[in-house]
Amino acid sequence: MTAYLAVLLAAAGSYALRMGSVHLAGRRHLTARVEAGLRHAALAMLVALAAIGIPRSGGGLGVTPPVAVAVAAAVVVAHRKGDLVIVVVAAMVAHEVVRFVA
Amino acid sequence: MRDALSVGVAIAPLGVALGAAMAKTDVSPVVAAVTAPLMVAGASQLALVTQLDAGATTVAAALAAVLVNLRFVVYGAAMSPRFTGQPRWFRLVGSHFVVDQTYGMVLAIGARGDVDDRDSFRHYFVVAGGLLVAAWSLSVCLGVVGGSLLPASIPLGLVLPAMFVGIVVPQLSGPRALVVAAVAVGIAVVPVSSNLALVACAVAGWIVGTLPVGEPS
Numbered sequence: 001m002t003a004y005l006a007v008l009l010a011a012a013g014s015y016a017l018r019m020g021s022v023h024l025a026g027r028r029h030l031t032a033r034v035e036a037g038l039r040h041a042a043l044a045m046l047v048a049l050a051a052i053g054i055p056r057s058g059g060g061l062g063v064t065p066p067v068a069v070a071v072a073a074a075v076v077v078a079h080r081k082g083d084l085v086i087v088v089v090a091a092m093v094a095h096e097v098v099r100f101v102a
Numbered sequence: 103m104r105d106a107l108s109v110g111v112a113i114a115p116l117g118v119a120l121g122a123a124m125a126k127t128d129v130s131p132v133v134a135a136v137t138a139p140l141m142v143a144g145a146s147q148l149a150l151v152t153q154l155d156a157g158a159t160t161v162a163a164a165l166a167a168v169l170v171n172l173r174f175v176v177y178g179a180a181m182s183p184r185f186t187g188q189p190r191w192f193r194l195v196g197s198h199f200v201v202d203q204t205y206g207m208v209l210a211i212g213a214r215g216d217v218d219d220r221d222s223f224r225h226y227f228v229v230a231g232g233l234l235v236a237a238w239s240l241s242v243c244l245g246v247v248g249g250s251l252l253p254a255s256i257p258l259g260l261v262l263p264a265m266f267v268g269i270v271v272p273q274l275s276g277p278r279a280l281v282v283a284a285v286a287v288g289i290a291v292v293p294v295s296s297n298l299a300l301v302a303c304a305v306a307g308w309i310v311g312t313l314p315v316g317e318p319s
Contacts, residue, residue, distance in 0.1 A: 003133045006160045006167075010150050011140035013168035019197035021178025022185045033312050035176060040311025041304045042172035043273055044286040048303040049149055049170060050266035051290035055259040070257070074264040078271035085115050087268035088261055095257045 065102060070095035113203065113234070114241040116265070120144050121245020123258040127155035131246045138242035142201055142235055145269065146170040147242075148262050166300050177205040184208065184223050192224050199231025202269070282310045
């Protein structure tokens with residue numbers, strides 16, 4: 001039950017962000033500083049989620065070579081403006097190749 | 103229509119992989135599946151489910167999921183001129199379709215000079231957004247239901263970080279964004295609660311992003 005409530009809260013919050021920005025920005029212009037703050041706060045969150053989500057072995061900072069190579073491959077492909085699907089597939093393929101070789 | 107179909111086809115594999123990754127957690131498959139049509143944001147959906155799986159409280163998990171979507175404020179603000187003067191029903195329904203892909207599509211039609219008048223934009227956005235949400239929801243459900251049929255050797259644990267890397271790296275243009283990313287990584291690897299780390303990163307990102315350093319006077 002609490003999980004459903006969390007989904008509803010997250011959905012309502014996300015919708016409020018979308019609708020609020022569409023409506024309020026139409027009436028009141030966001031200052032460049034506020035826009036930069038929002039953009040960089042979201043960027044920091046996404047970077048943190050990527051770092052937190054990296055599978056670790058045995059806790060701490062322990063990252064296995066296949067995972068390290070997979071993340072590096074994702075960064076390289078994303079840097080070359082690769083599609084999101086291609087980035088994910090590249091990471092998985094790199095992981096499996098290194099795991100197979102090792 | 104063609105834009106929406108091509109984007110829908112492109113996001114389907116990601117939706118299936120995301121659904122399969124969420125199915126690997128202890129969170130109910132129904133809960134994982136309903137996140138798709140209600141939230142329409144893969145990163146946020148996965149953040150919510152993984153936070154719940156890690157034992158976060160209801161509010162903390164929801165807050166983390168919402169904070170991930172802060173970028174929608176920028177998208178919504180950028181798209182607001184297209185929504186001005188539109189019927190109320192469209193502003194309410196269309197807001198739900200403000201996502202990474204539709205933002206990209208609106209930027210693209212703006213660059214092409216297509217879909218200029220309000221009526222054609224409304225038609226375009228409802229069709230594109232509706233198809234996108236339908237394709238996303240269906241593919242996530244397929245992943246949740248059929249994820250167990252995927253070979254165990256597929257490293258689904260990489261879907262989350264790779265997806266975030268794919269969203270973040272193209273945005274790392276300029277020294278300020280790189281500093282924000284470095285600070286965020288520094289905070290994220292500290293072994294504290296992930297909720298605390300996420301909030302600290304959002305605050306740090308805001309501070310670094312608004313510092314009056316390196317700006318022309």
